[in-house]
Amino acid sequence: MTKVCDILRDYGDLKERPYDIRHMLEILKINNWKNIPPFNFVLEPLEKAVNEVDEELRRMKTAGPLRSRYVIEKNEELAKRIRTMVEADIEAQWLVGDLMKQD
Numbered sequence: 001m002t003k004v005c006d007i008l009r010d011y012g013d014l015k016e017r018p019y020d021i022r023h024m025l026e027i028l029k030i031n032n033w034k035n036i037p038p039f040n041f042v043l044e045p046l047e048k049a050v051n052e053v054d055e056e057l058r059r060m061k062t063a064g065p066l067r068s069r070y071v072i073e074k075n076e077e078l079a080k081r082i083r084t085m086v087e088a089d090i091e092a093q094w095l096v097g098d099l100m101k102q103d
Contacts, residue, residue, distance in 0.1 A: 001057075004082065005086070008073060012073040020089075027043065028047055028050065048088075052084070052085070056077060
């Protein structure tokens with residue numbers, strides 16, 4: 001997923017948006033975040049966005065190379081989902097992104 005984001009950063013419209021996929025996935029592993037209302041409010045949209053990107057990548061794999069657009073920067077649906085994911089990640093990083101905020 002990092003490579004897809006790198007392509008969109010270099011050739012698409014993620015030039016000004018920072019992302020760290022590894023840290024994004026670590027945040028989603030916070031213990032019991034679904035039962036903590038402030039964390040749930042911030043992390044639920046991030047989890048939904050990550051799942052939507054995953055669904056689109058799986059759909060592309062299932063459809064095969066002849067029915068999917070593999071020029072990543074021209075795949076508008078995938079780019080839109082990744083932008084949504086990155087925006088949700090930026091908000092999550094800002095609000096619950098470090099260990100001090102999790103204690």
